[in-house]
Amino acid sequence: MIALFLGIVTAVEIAIAYIPDLNRTLLTVGLIGLGILKFSVVVGWFMHLRFENKTMNRLFAIGLVLALSLFFVVLATFSGILAS
Amino acid sequence: MSTETAVHGPVGTDGADIRKTAMWAFLGSECLFFGSFIATFLLYSDETNGGPGTELFDIPFTSVSSFVLLMSSLTMVLAHNAYEREDGRQMRIWLMATALLGTVFLGGQVFEFTTFYAEGLRMDISPFGSAFFVLTGFHGAHVAIGVIMLTSMVIMSRRGNLHAHRGMNVELVGLYWHFVDIVWIVIFTVVYLLQV
Amino acid sequence: MRLIPLALLILLVASACSDNLPRSTLNPVGENAETIDNLFRLTLAIAAVFFVGVNAAVLYVAIRYRARKGDDREPKQIHGNDTLEITWTVIPALILAAIAVPTVQTVFELAEEPADALQVEVIGHQWWWEYRYPELGVVTANEMWIPTDQPVFLSMTTDDEDVIHSFWIPNLNGKRDVVPGRVNTLTISAPEPGVYLGQCAEFCGLSHARMRMTVHAAEPADFDAWVTDQLAPGNVDEDSEGWGLFLDKGCSACHAIGGTEAAGGGLNPGPDLTHVGSRTTFAGGSYQLTTENLKAWLRNPSELKAMEPDANRGMPNLGLTEDEIDTLVAFLQDLK
Amino acid sequence: MATLTPEATELEEPEEHGAEGGGLWSWITTVDHKRIGLMYGGTAMLFFLIGGIEALFIRLQLAVPDATVLTEAQYNQLFTMHGTTMVFLVIMPLAAAFGNYLLPLMIGARDVAFPRMNAMSFWVFLFGGIFLSSSFFLGGFPDGGWFGYAPLSTQSEMIRMDFWALGLLILGIASLAGAINFTTTIFTMRAPGMSMFKMPVFVWMQLVVAFLLLFSLPVITVALFEVLFDRNFGTLFFDPAAGGDPILYQHLFWLFGHPEVYILILPSMGIVSEVLPVFSRKPLFGYQFVVFAGAAIALLGFGVWSHHMFTSGLGPVAESAFSLTTMFIAVPTGIKIFNWIGTTWGGKISLKTPMLFSLGFIAMFTIGGLSGVTHAVVPADTQQTDTYYVVAHFHYVLFGGAMFGIFAGIYYWWPKISGRYLSEPLGKWHFWLMLIGFNLTFAPQHWLGLQGMARRTAVYPPDIGLETLNMVSTIGAFTIAVSMLPFLYAMLVNSRTGAPAPADAWDGRTLEWSISSPPPHHNFHDVPTVEAIDDFWHQKYGEDDEGRAVRVKTFPEPSRYTDKYIHLPSPSYYPIMLAGGLVLMAYGFIFAPLGIPLFVIGALILFGGAFGWAQEDPDHPMGDHDDHHAEPDDGSEPDETAEEAAGDEVEDPTAALADGVVADGGDDA
Numbered sequence A: 001m002i003a004l005f006l007g008i009v010t011a012v013e014i015a016i017a018y019i020p021d022l023n024r025t026l027l028t029v030g031l032i033g034l035g036i037l038k039f040s041v042v043v044g045w046f047m048h049l050r051f052e053n054k055t056m057n058r059l060f061a062i063g064l065v066l067a068l069s070l071f072f073v074v075l076a077t078f079s080g081i082l083a084s
Numbered sequence B: 001m002s003t004e005t006a007v008h009g010p011v012g013t014d015g016a017d018i019r020k021t022a023m024w025a026f027l028g029s030e031c032l033f034f035g036s037f038i039a040t041f042l043l044y045s046d047e048t049n050g051g052p053g054t055e056l057f058d059i060p061f062t063s064v065s066s067f068v069l070l071m072s073s074l075t076m077v078l079a080h081n082a083y084e085r086e087d088g089r090q091m092r093i094w095l096m097a098t099a100l101l102g103t104v105f106l107g108g109q110v111f112e113f114t115t116f117y118a119e120g121l122r123m124d125i126s127p128f129g130s131a132f133f134v135l136t137g138f139h140g141a142h143v144a145i146g147v148i149m150l151t152s153m154v155i156m157s158r159r160g161n162l163h164a165h166r167g168m169n170v171e172l173v174g175l176y177w178h179f180v181d182i183v184w185i186v187i188f189t190v191v192y193l194l195q196v
Numbered sequence C: 001m002r003l004i005p006l007a008l009l010i011l012l013v014a015s016a017c018s019d020n021l022p023r024s025t026l027n028p029v030g031e032n033a034e035t036i037d038n039l040f041r042l043t044l045a046i047a048a049v050f051f052v053g054v055n056a057a058v059l060y061v062a063i064r065y066r067a068r069k070g071d072d073r074e075p076k077q078i079h080g081n082d083t084l085e086i087t088w089t090v091i092p093a094l095i096l097a098a099i100a101v102p103t104v105q106t107v108f109e110l111a112e113e114p115a116d117a118l119q120v121e122v123i124g125h126q127w128w129w130e131y132r133y134p135e136l137g138v139v140t141a142n143e144m145w146i147p148t149d150q151p152v153f154l155s156m157t158t159d160d161e162d163v164i165h166s167f168w169i170p171n172l173n174g175k176r177d178v179v180p181g182r183v184n185t186l187t188i189s190a191p192e193p194g195v196y197l198g199q200c201a202e203f204c205g206l207s208h209a210r211m212r213m214t215v216h217a218a219e220p221a222d223f224d225a226w227v228t229d230q231l232a233p234g235n236v237d238e239d240s241e242g243w244g245l246f247l248d249k250g251c252s253a254c255h256a257i258g259g260t261e262a263a264g265g266g267l268n269p270g271p272d273l274t275h276v277g278s279r280t281t282f283a284g285g286s287y288q289l290t291t292e293n294l295k296a297w298l299r300n301p302s303e304l305k306a307m308e309p310d311a312n313r314g315m316p317n318l319g320l321t322e323d324e325i326d327t328l329v330a331f332l333q334d335l336k
Numbered sequence D: 001m002a003t004l005t006p007e008a009t010e011l012e013e014p015e016e017h018g019a020e021g022g023g024l025w026s027w028i029t030t031v032d033h034k035r036i037g038l039m040y041g042g043t044a045m046l047f048f049l050i051g052g053i054e055a056l057f058i059r060l061q062l063a064v065p066d067a068t069v070l071t072e073a074q075y076n077q078l079f080t081m082h083g084t085t086m087v088f089l090v091i092m093p094l095a096a097a098f099g100n101y102l103l104p105l106m107i108g109a110r111d112v113a114f115p116r117m118n119a120m121s122f123w124v125f126l127f128g129g130i131f132l133s134s135s136f137f138l139g140g141f142p143d144g145g146w147f148g149y150a151p152l153s154t155q156s157e158m159i160r161m162d163f164w165a166l167g168l169l170i171l172g173i174a175s176l177a178g179a180i181n182f183t184t185t186i187f188t189m190r191a192p193g194m195s196m197f198k199m200p201v202f203v204w205m206q207l208v209v210a211f212l213l214l215f216s217l218p219v220i221t222v223a224l225f226e227v228l229f230d231r232n233f234g235t236l237f238f239d240p241a242a243g244g245d246p247i248l249y250q251h252l253f254w255l256f257g258h259p260e261v262y263i264l265i266l267p268s269m270g271i272v273s274e275v276l277p278v279f280s281r282k283p284l285f286g287y288q289f290v291v292f293a294g295a296a297i298a299l300l301g302f303g304v305w306s307h308h309m310f311t312s313g314l315g316p317v318a319e320s321a322f323s324l325t326t327m328f329i330a331v332p333t334g335i336k337i338f339n340w341i342g343t344t345w346g347g348k349i350s351l352k353t354p355m356l357f358s359l360g361f362i363a364m365f366t367i368g369g370l371s372g373v374t375h376a377v378v379p380a381d382t383q384q385t386d387t388y389y390v391v392a393h394f395h396y397v398l399f400g401g402a403m404f405g406i407f408a409g410i411y412y413w414w415p416k417i418s419g420r421y422l423s424e425p426l427g428k429w430h431f432w433l434m435l436i437g438f439n440l441t442f443a444p445q446h447w448l449g450l451q452g453m454a455r456r457t458a459v460y461p462p463d464i465g466l467e468t469l470n471m472v473s474t475i476g477a478f479t480i481a482v483s484m485l486p487f488l489y490a491m492l493v494n495s496r497t498g499a500p501a502p503a504d505a506w507d508g509r510t511l512e513w514s515i516s517s518p519p520p521h522h523n524f525h526d527v528p529t530v531e532a533i534d535d536f537w538h539q540k541y542g543e544d545d546e547g548r549a550v551r552v553k554t555f556p557e558p559s560r561y562t563d564k565y566i567h568l569p570s571p572s573y574y575p576i577m578l579a580g581g582l583v584l585m586a587y588g589f590i591f592a593p594l595g596i597p598l599f600v601i602g603a604l605i606l607f608g609g610a611f612g613w614a615q616e617d618p619d620h621p622m623g624d625h626d627d628h629h630a631e632p633d634d635g636s637e638p639d640e641t642a643e644e645a646a647g648d649e650v651e652d653p654t655a656a657l658a659d660g661v662v663a664d665g666g667d668d669a
């Protein structure tokens, strides 16, 4: 079931990437959205994180959140958003 | 469970399996490992130094190998189910299947790397090349280690060193395997599909 | 006993503020350096309050609450106090906010490029500085001249093969890193004529310690005179023995002399020598430009200054004879 | 306070179930957290002497201007190794030593969660340290500074910086294994009743440190790999000519580097939080606030890294943002300082050596912290950065903070560890000499920095006002060296001849004081049940109407021995094997192509170790690899797979380089 779901999501992703002259932001948002969906499905069900205790959830979540936020900041300082 | 042996039991005082807690801690740490490489890649995605860039990517091909890796997560789940049913034979079959799918994925990566090298995208040609090969290479190394662990698991199970009640280790390898899979989901989306 | 370090500190403060030091951040000359110094002193004053407060409290506790013989009553078991906790969270936060406001203001203020600035390009090399005045056409090394009536805007970078350096004249402004592949900027100004010393402030390998620099701030008229001198071609007699040696021994492969065929450049470019004789120091500002020192330099540069000429960093030993050295030094000193 | 009288400490150790003998082999194969802790501590102390001697050479060179004691090349190597040694081979392992020895004792457990992983962590640290230091004989110490900025670190033609990058990667594995182990131990192995907010503050701080390690080590790992690959495989991560950006390295390094400085200080803050209450005979003031402040420091610590890059040209917006986050770390830190003072306030203070060092910690650390705040003011920092003002700042926090805390801990727990008190007079000599020497060394450096003395300079010119203070600083450094002599004497001699210490050597508050000194091999005869913070104290003392402590119970001196069957993990040689293989691989890598065979051998040993480890039954004597599954399936499953799995991936960097090799090894294992 879940596998099927993942397969379909991947197919949709690739289809989106190929839609000619699709708006760039829409593409980005769409693909990232689907990526996150797949990600959570694997982590939640395949890895049973949905069913595990809070400690494990938190350990992983901290890693994820930190990874995401830190690198947004790093990239921002480079891309000139912060460098003005 | 007597208190005397609790020190070594896998179940901690919080009722959770201590090995799984450790594994999740490790995976949390790995998020930052790959995160840093992905950040490096994003930073350098335009730094092609006059060499080839993302236009070399063969999305259909990589989609297929991504799909292979995704499916290996499924076989891993099946192996885990077999272990929970204490069905050693089935478990070994699915473990082998998972390892096989992992190997296919690696084969695809080797093929992709050779093609890129032939077309002039090398890791010493541009920061883009460096970031691409090192990121996907480290992911590949993780897959390879996963394959080794899966194979070891099969061997140990054959030798009877993987007792049904110690089958927890299948679950741990599974966690690792799924993690490597989701890292690929991220890489595939960010590196290949978005082509930032 | 405990008062010794404290007394020492006070002594040090006293001694540090008294004299006039050419490389000190504590006697700012430039406008920016002054702004910074004021901000620093404000922060230091606040820090001093906490320093005295905490250390006095520690001393007080150690003396006042020390267990005394014969007193066997146990102390009251106090577990905490929420009001206190809130107080010592909020008060420091407010004080910090008070420091933060001028900090941010100053950061933005210092980042502005002044309108009428003299432009200078600074290029860091392992281990010496190159200065180019694009509007004036002057190129020089290690010693920068600036006018006293004008701020100077520095655009700083290095060669791609080089490493990170940092440009720092403490009297004139804080430092700014000089990063390969980037252009960083800094504004310096010196309302008072004088010689201001600096030091490369980012570790850049073997001879980082001897990568120093000098800024000569001159009255506008003196500065203009200097510029005129610098724009003149090198004082070279094409028939002289010195010039012959300069070409033969390969000096010209690395060093340029304006108005001659010596164009410098190469893999390992050295400082422009067109007017080397007019400088007061050489080798990254670490030696006085005297006959003796120049001779020693030509005898074996690495003896005076650690360098890695084999790795294309620094000047090689060219195996000159004493006669050749004498001739070359005379030749160099004539390059005024 | 002397309600407990010493006894039983002079006994010969009888054969005890699960006890290890004293031979070398027993130390090599030990998985006992106490022994591992001691080995960690002993090794780190040796490295402290090495790092200190390096510092003495630095100070000798700087005593006078234009000195020639050292050449530039030697000087650059010495400060690089001094910094690297002190940070990675002294303070971090000392913190790990305390964690190892004390965590299980303080939470009422018999060992850490993964004893063999623990052993591996130690051996990897030891071999990694030897690897790094051996560069001295194999081409010279690394010379790129302790943070190895690219492109200087990728430019050097020699293998030195390979030693540095690989050495730190190896040490990272040791720390990561330790962090995973400590996290799991603290989360899952606390004695019944010990909820998170009943844990000793030291345990809390170790947990926070483990988190910091978990989430910052991978970032430096990436930075180091990129340097290593740039140096050896032609990648262009930091090559500006090709579009690479050296500033990326700085971000990656300091993303690790700043959390790292809190990794260095928090364990000492934990130690001080244990010592102050005991010697004030009052509970820690504001326990929750101290704990939360620790966590807040860690969290904020992830958001301030660019304050090390204030002059690299970030632009005013980023500079302001990082300036603000940096300043506000002073708030939680201040909370701790004030709560510590609150703890001692109104107490009954006995100025024993551990207490002296703790009070010294508060005073000295505050100075360092305050100069840190002046760094946070960006414009001021543009004058201070890369000068001796920074050197002064970080020695005040690292030496006056972290090291003072560690010395407090050593004096405090040594009676527990050795069963004997260290001499008080010697301890006081040590403290006062060190305090004076320390301030003589580093206080003048504030002024040196402000007067324009750049750091990392082998020579400085005369006549710009730097002579006197440099001389003072050098004299101070030698005073510190002298101050170490009473300490070393006390450690070496008092441990055997000092006054015997009872179990509860200081009338302590935490669980480790409830068991004999030295502790039994199995720590606790019966796993304790906990009802309150400082449970042991509350068993001994109640409070009268005025709130003063009154003794309600006195415990008999506990025995080191029990006749109960107590199940303990068996020794194992796989951890050291794995560590050995890893370091062989590193040497092989350095000396490639000649070293490739060595690399392969190392990889085989590593894989053999991992595979053997995975199959070894941790509950049975070594060498006995029969099938032991007769034991009841009562949940006492061995934890090998987690270790195998975790251990394996930790090595992936190196293993990855030898995929084929590892696979081969797998087949014939």
Ligand code: HEA
Binding pocket: C047, C050, C054, C092, C093, C095, C096, D261, D262, D264, D265, D307, D308, D310, D326, D327, D329, D330, D331, D333, D334, D335, D337, D365, D366, D367, D368, D369, D370, D372, D373, D375, D376, D377, D381, D384, D385, D386, D390, D393, D394, D397, D398, D401, D402
């Ligand atoms: C144990 C290690 C440790 C600790 C705890 C700290 C703590 C702090 N550090 Fe430090 N730091 C280092 C180790 C450490 N540092 C090292 C090794 C370097 C140099 C690396 C290198 O370049 O080699 C460095 C460098 C460094 C820099 C870069 C300097 C430069 O190179 O230009 C900065 C800049 O902001 C900084 C800031 C701070 C601040 C704000 C704190 C704060 O956490 C301090 C907070 C504490 C207090 C403020 C004192 C107590 C508080 C009160 C009494 C409350 C009231 C106070 C106020 C309201 C002001 N540090």
Ligand code: HEA
Binding pocket: D048, D049, D051, D052, D053, D055, D056, D058, D059, D079, D080, D082, D083, D084, D086, D087, D090, D091, D145, D146, D147, D391, D395, D398, D399, D402, D403, D441, D454, D455, D456, D457, D458, D477, D480, D481, D482, D484, D485
């Ligand atoms: C925890 C960390 C720590 C500790 C404890 C120390 C301890 C000391 N440090 Fe240092 N230091 C750093 C971390 C540390 N340092 C770091 C990270 C750097 C930056 C490096 C870089 O820029 O890359 C640095 C840099 C640094 C410099 C600047 C170098 C430069 O920039 O050019 C100096 C200079 O004075 C210095 C001095 C000292 C001294 C005198 C001690 C003393 O306190 C040491 C005292 C210890 C001993 C003296 C050992 C005991 C000795 C004996 C028992 C003697 C008996 C035996 C014999 C004499 C044979 N250190």
Ligand code: CUA
Binding pocket: C124, C125, C126, C127, C164, C165, C166, C200, C201, C202, C203, C204, C205, C208, C209, C211
């Ligand atoms: Cu240039 Cu240091």
Ligand SMILES: [Cu+2]
Binding pocket: D257, D258, D261, D304, D305, D307, D308
């Ligand atoms: Cu920092």
